[in-house]
Amino acid sequence: MAASQTDDKPLASPLAPVAPLVQRVSRYVLDQALAGGYENGSHLTEAELASRLGISRTPVRAALRFLHERALLAHTPNRGYTLVADRQALAKARREMPEDEEKTLYYRLLRDRLAGKLPTRVNELELAQAYAVPRPLLRTVLTTLLQDGVLRGRHYQRWEFTETLDSVESERESYRFRLTVECAGLREPGFKVDLQRLRACRERQQGLLAQASRYSWMDFFEANAQFHELLASASGNRFFLDAVQQQNRLRRMSDLSDYPLVNIDLLHKSCHEHLEILDAVERGDLEAAAGHMHRHLSRASDLVEQRVTGVLGD
Numbered sequence: 001m002a003a004s005q006t007d008d009k010p011l012a013s014p015l016a017p018v019a020p021l022v023q024r025v026s027r028y029v030l031d032q033a034l035a036g037g038y039e040n041g042s043h044l045t046e047a048e049l050a051s052r053l054g055i056s057r058t059p060v061r062a063a064l065r066f067l068h069e070r071a072l073l074a075h076t077p078n079r080g081y082t083l084v085a086d087r088q089a090l091a092k093a094r095r096e097m098p099e100d101e102e103k104t105l106y107y108r109l110l111r112d113r114l115a116g117k118l119p120t121r122v123n124e125l126e127l128a129q130a131y132a133v134p135r136p137l138l139r140t141v142l143t144t145l146l147q148d149g150v151l152r153g154r155h156y157q158r159w160e161f162t163e164t165l166d167s168v169e170s171e172r173e174s175y176r177f178r179l180t181v182e183c184a185g186l187r188e189p190g191f192k193v194d195l196q197r198l199r200a201c202r203e204r205q206q207g208l209l210a211q212a213s214r215y216s217w218m219d220f221f222e223a224n225a226q227f228h229e230l231l232a233s234a235s236g237n238r239f240f241l242d243a244v245q246q247q248n249r250l251r252r253m254s255d256l257s258d259y260p261l262v263n264i265d266l267l268h269k270s271c272h273e274h275l276e277i278l279d280a281v282e283r284g285d286l287e288a289a290a291g292h293m294h295r296h297l298s299r300a301s302d303l304v305e306q307r308v309t310g311v312l313g314d
Contacts, residue, residue, distance in 0.1 A: 018066060020137070024102060025053060025063035030072075030094045033083060042083045044073065054147065067093075105133060105141045110150070110257040113161055124157040150253050164253040168304065171254060174247060175301035179294060181243050182228065186281070186290040190236030193281055201230050202278050205271045220267050221255055227274050231281070231293075270300070 018026070029049070032038050044064060046057045053060070064081045067073045072085040072093055085093070108131070112118045128138045142159055145151045152160040165171045185191070204223050225248045232244035273296040280289035 018098075019059065019062070020101065021055065021059040021140075022062045022066060023097065023100070024140075025049065025055075025060050026066055027094070027097055027100060028053065029063065029067060030090055030097070033085075033090050034087070034094060038083050040083055040086065043079075044081045044083065046080070054143070101133075101137060102141050102144070105131065105137065106144060107257065109141065109145065110253060114164070114254060114257055118161070121158060121160050124159065148252070148256065149249070150256070162253070163250060165250050171304045172301070174251065175297060175304065178244075178247055179297050179301075181240060182232065182297065183290045183294050185232050185235035185237065185240040185244075186286050186293060188235040188237050188240070191234055191286060192236060193230070193234035195282070197230055198278055198282060201227055202275060205274045205278070209268055209271045220270075221252070224255075224270070224274075227278075231277070234281075266303070270296070273299070 029038070029044065033042075038044065046060045046064065049060045049064075050057045064073060064075075068075050068081060070093060072083070072089060073081040074084045075081050109118065109127075124135070124138065124142065127142075128135050131138070142151060146153060146159075150162060152162055165174055201223075204226065208219060208223055228244050229241065229248065232241040235241070273292065277289050277292045277296065280286070280292055
């Protein structure tokens with residue numbers, strides 16, 4: 001009689017032979033599912049995934065088949081794929097995925113740029129030689145950085161990094177500036193928040209608390225930017241909004257670099273603080289909201305100092 005399958009036994013053969021782009025799509029689907037972007041029963045289509053990732057349908061089709069073979073997706077002929085795995089199975093499958101070469105290179109480039117090891121303008125061939133990586137892999141990572149707003153585009157194999165906070169002192173100055181501007185914005189005489197947008201923002205923060213994992217770094221970044229820009233917009237003062245939007249652009253590279261190093265509990269704490277501020281705004285207690293915002297930004301500023309001393313991670 002055949003031996004029974006245990007919970008710890010992989011559902012299929014080792015994952016190493018799977019093409020890198022298929023692995024990338026598979027990781028994306030798993031990360032989105034773990035972050036709450038896809039719920040049990042969600043319908044996944046080749047067209048939607050290909051559009052989101054900016055790739056052809058062929059690797060998407062292979063990734064969906066790959067996940068189906070591992071019993072994470074159900075397949076109905078002529079109807080496509082449906083997510084059927086529970087969170088435990090999704091997390092197990094994510095842990096079994098091989099090392100993500102793209103993500104490793106992505107963060108290496110970010111950190112080297114922040115450390116001043118890379119200039120503003122870089123040459124694709126020189127980067128491939130310096131990092132000893134294949135050109136297709138490098139181009140994929142550079143394209144992802146472009147989509148994430150870290151690079152400004154490509155021209156004859158030359159890429160340009162966007163403006164960023166390029167030193168610890170500039171990050172400190174940024175937080176001191178934000179402490180002044182964002183708290184003042186909540187005290188503006190014309191402050192008026194759109195309740196529909198506020199509630200949508202609250203739901204997004206609650207969703208991150210309920211389902212997000214440390215793989216959801218981009219979700220945390222986007223939700224954080226949405227929160228701060230919502231309140232700046234509600235101030236009724238265009239200059240407050242311009243300032244906050246500029247800060248979000250400047251912080252994009254350093255924040256994306258930091259998120260994967262931060263203990264997930266600290267990210268959840270940030271969500272709780274956002275919700276506390278939103279609650280105060282909704283009940284009209286703007287002075288309390290400004291106080292909560294000051295404490296929130298002060299705590300975030302402390303994380304800069306923790307990174308400097310090397311104690312940011314788990």
